[in-house]
Amino acid sequence: MAIATPARCVTDPWKSFPARIARIRPEVPGVATFELVFEDAAVQRDFVFLPGQFNMLYVPGVGESAISISGDPVDRSCVPHTVREAGNVTHALSRLRPGATIGVRGPFGSSWPLEECRGCDVVVVAGGIGLAPLRPAVHELLRREGDGTLTLLYGARVPSGLLYRDQFDQWRAQGCDVRLTVDRAEPGWSGEVGVVTLLLDRLPIPRPERTVLLTCGPEVMMWYTVQSALRRGIAVERIYVSLERNMNCAVGLCGHCQLGPEFICKDGPVLRFDRVSPFLKVHDL
Ligand SMILES: Cc1cc2nc3c(=O)[nH]c(=O)nc-3n(C[C@H](O)[C@H](O)[C@H](O)COP(=O)(O)OP(=O)(O)OC[C@H]3O[C@@H](n4cnc5c(N)ncnc54)[C@H](O)[C@@H]3O)c2cc1C
Ligand code: FES
Known part of the structure; x- marks a missing residue:
């Protein structure tokens, strides 16, 4: 299996490198992919x-946000980030046009365990913009040869909220079993309706x-998703999640992103589920 070159060692994690917005691809309402050079x-x-790694994107005069790198690791022509307008920084970013310059610090954080996927069937389960940090892993896993199956289960609230729809046919042609679902159908949608965990419940x-x-x-x-996977016999040691917490320094110093004993910026964002399960907010439900 081809594995991306090890990440650049961040020699100065505080240094923000100027990057030009080369292209903006509108994805779904409120979400666009910024291709940076x-x-x-x-x-x-x-x-x-x-x-699975992320960069800190700096919009001059506004601030920084943690945004996953969403492109193919072997494509060195640009560095794509898929951004949902959420607050100050992402709104400011969405107002910029190609040619504008922003700052980029990174890459930071842990990555999806592609070595552990060797020889295994891999099930990727994404919801909404959660496909962005998984897309680089899908690209890498598609390059495996005779090394287990690859399935993508992807759900969004509505069909018009599904990211990267123009890539799914190509991924299918490359051997990935892509299964989609939406919470609510829209005119023209003839696919599944229901939460993404139902796709996992039914997956052989x-x-x-x-x-x-x-x-x-x-x-x-x-x-x-994890509860369903456990019921299906997947060992907890083989289940990985990517978590989001408020980020500030991105290098494990400020404590903003702490979750139990883990710093999501440096121990995560990708973590084995059993390392973080006791600390997830979902326990309060
Ligand atoms: C490792 C990691 C990877 C990430 N990857 C991505 C990614 O690939 N793409 C992506 O889009 N995001 C990603 N995020 C999330 C992103 O970093 C956050 O959404 C970030 O807070 C956005 O910065 P912001 O300044 O635009 O929003 P903030 O100002 O920080 O706002 C964040 C939240 O607060 C709410 N909010 C803001 N202002 C107000 C207000 N005045 N009143 C009420 N609510 C308000 C917003 O609705 C939003 O929910 C990632 C986060 C992490 C930790
Ligand atoms: S963002 Fe500062 S410790 Fe993680």
């Missing part, structure tokens, strides 16, 4: 990341002892 050609050439899992599950989405979705 570092202004320094050497930085662009040397920038590598692992699937012929060798649960050799299956790895990767999931990202709303915490409650991940929680029920």
Whole structure:
């Protein structure tokens, strides 16, 4: 299996490198992918990341936000980030146009356990914008040869909220079993209606002892996904989640992102489920 080059060692984690917005791809309402190119050609050439890692994007005069890198790790032409307008920084970003310059610190954080996926069937379960940090892993897993199956179960509230729809046919052609669902149908939708965990409940899992599950989405979705996976016999040691917490320093110093003993910025965002399950908010439901 091809594995992305190890991530660049962040020699100065405080340094924000100027990057130009080369292209903006509208994805779904309120979400767009910003393709960034570092202004320094050497930085662009040397920038590598692992699937699941994130950058801190700085909009001058506004602030920084943690945003996952959503592109193919082997495509070095640009560094894509898929951004949902949520608050100050992401709104400011959405007002910028191609040609504008922002700052990029990173890459930071842990990555999806692609080595552990070797020889295993992999089930990727994503909800909404949770597909963004998983897309680099899908790209990597599609490059495996005769090394287990790959299934993507992806759900959104409505069909018009499904990200990257233009890629699904290509992923299917490359051997990925892509199954989609929405909470609420819209005119023209003839696919599944229901939460994404129902897709997992129904998915044949012929060798649960050799299956790895990767999931990202709303915490409650991940929680029920994991419960379903456990019922299907997937071992908790093979279940990974990607978590979001408020970020500030991104290097484990400020404590903003602490969850139990873990700092989501440096121990996460990708963590084995059993390391974080006691601390998830979903326990309060
Ligand atoms: C590791 C990691 C990876 C991430 N990857 C991505 C990604 O790929 N794409 C992405 O879009 N996001 C991602 N996020 C989430 C993103 O970092 C947060 O949404 C971030 O807070 C956005 O910054 P902001 O300044 O735009 O929003 P903030 O101002 O921080 O607002 C965040 C939240 O507060 C609410 N809020 C803000 N202002 C107000 C207000 N005045 N009144 C009421 N509510 C308000 C917003 O609705 C929003 O829910 C990631 C987070 C982490 C930790
Ligand atoms: S963001 Fe500062 S410790 Fe994680």
